[in-house]
Amino acid sequence: MAVETKYPDAYMPDIDLSVVKKVTDGSGKGSLTDLSLNESSYGxxxxxMAxxxxxxxxxxxxxxxxxxALRASIGEAHGFDPDHLVCGNGSEELLDVIGxxxxxxxxxxxxxxxxFMQFPIVARRVGATEITAPEHNLVPLVDELLARITAKxxxxxxANPNNPSGTYLPKDExxxxxAGIAQHIVFVIDSAYAEFANLVVDYSDGHELVERYDNVIVTRTFSKAFGLAALRVGWAHGSARIIEFMNRMRGIGNVNALAQEAAVAALGDLDFVHDVAQRTAEERDRVTKALEAIGLSVVPSVTNFLLVRYPTGTNHTAAAALSYFTEHRIIVRAVDDYGLDEYLRITLGGPEENDAVIARMKHFMV
Ligand SMILES: Cc1ncc(COP(=O)(O)O)c(C=O)c1O
Known part of the structure; x- marks a missing residue:
């Protein structure tokens, strides 16, 4: 006898965006170089790990x-009151909590x-209306943002620096x-790539604004320069009141024990992170110059990834480059879901991986 199946009715928001874009890993054997998710290539x-x-x-x-213990360690490393900090299952959880x-x-x-794609996802999940402001050369424009603030x-x-562009808004901007955002509006500065961008003089991770304004939240992550992406650990810095709200909304046991221990130990080895940032910056300059020398245009990045523009109307389009990379077991990120069809986002690898990217692109662009 057939059993009638009745599913529960879910209040499922129609977000129409993939939370994680599927990247094709190609088929076949051999080693795979995955440069698609902006993970650290330095472990x-x-x-x-210990x-x-x-x-x-x-x-x-x-x-x-x-x-x-983790909030105490973050507080000590940055000079913040631990009561102004909340940790999350990746900074992703905290962005969702804010929404x-x-x-x-x-x-x-x-x-x-x-x-960053998570912002429209967060808005759509809660049924809010997303409003976007135009940019200039993939850099946000303060006046365009301020002009779009309404009573709603x-x-x-x-995101500063932003993903997928790798660009940043300078400190004064x-x-x-x-200063232009009224105090009853929450201003979230997602500084996921701050450890890399902090090497740039006119960059700010925004924490000084948290000290000054009660409506500002800065989010950070251990997934990038700290190399702890697998553990999912992030944190937010905000006023005591906002942090109290976030604590009530987050998952109760949201940061697993291995993540907490590893993050505390990682904060005890900041030289490691500074070294990763330094090496990344050197590789970023080297790869940028090499790709430009073969005729590609590279968006100036202060992060551990590059947004590379391919010519249209030729055999050298971004889609063709993506297929070529995949065929050769290098996985990069198409960014057509960001409306950036002419671009690919390539995470910087270690020197050997970067050499492979450059060599492949030289071959592809001939
Ligand atoms: C700008 C930005 N913010 C936040 C995140 C989320 O990081 P996580 O949830 O791993 O902390 C990412 C990850 O790619 C990102 O690029």
Whole structure:
């Protein structure tokens, strides 16, 4: 006898955006170079790996739901009050928490046109209306953002530096934007790539604004320069009141125990992270120059990835380059879902991986 299946009715928002864009890994055998997700190519600090392994002997024990030791370590490393910090299952969870806390249907969530994909996802999940402001050369324009603030605006998101462009808004412009946003609107500065960008003189990760304005939240991650992407650990810095709200909205045991231990150990080895940032910057300059020398245009980046523009109407389009890379077991990110069909986003690898990218592109562009 056939059993009738009835599914529960879900209040499923029609977000029409993939949370994770599928990257094709090609088929066949041989090693694969994955440069598609802006992960670090220099791994994690050995101290962090050892700490995670050690905690692995106690898998039957729950993590600390308050991430107390981790917040204390972050506070110590940056000079912040731990009560102004909340940790998350990646900074991704915290961006989602901010959306659920502050936006509802009818509200507006504002960000720059080619911003990080999670911002429209967060807005759509809660049924809010996304409003985008035009950019110049893939850099946000403060006046265009400010001009789009209305009585309905609840959140302004800025990824600084931005993904997928790798560009950044300089400190004075960031401050001007912040000063123009009324205090009842939450201003989120997503500084996921700050460890790389901090090498640039006129960049600011935005934490000084948290100290000055109660409506500012800065989000950070251990997934990039710290090389802990697998563990999913991020944090946010905000006023005590906002952090209290976020604590009520986040998952209770949101940061797993291995992640907490590894992140604390990683903060005890900041030389490792500085070295990663330094090496990344050197490779970034080298790869940028090499790709430009073969006729490609590269968006100036302060991150660990490059947005590369391919010519249209030729055999050398971004789509053709993507197929060529895939065929040769190098996985990069198409960014057509960002409306950037002419571009590919290529995460910087270690020197050998970068040499392979350059060699492949030389061959492809002939
Ligand atoms: C700008 C930006 N913000 C946030 C994230 C999310 O990082 P995680 O959830 O791993 O902390 C990413 C990841 O790619 C990113 O590019």
């Amino acid at each position: 994690a600090s050995p101290k962090a 700490a995670a392994a050690e905690r692995g002997a106690l898998l039957h024990r729950y993590p600390d739901p308050a991430s107390k 659920r806390l502050f936006a509802r249907p009818g509200d507006e969530v504002l960000f720059s046109e080619r911003s 605006t609840k959140i302004v998101f800025l 960031l401050h001007r934007l912040c």
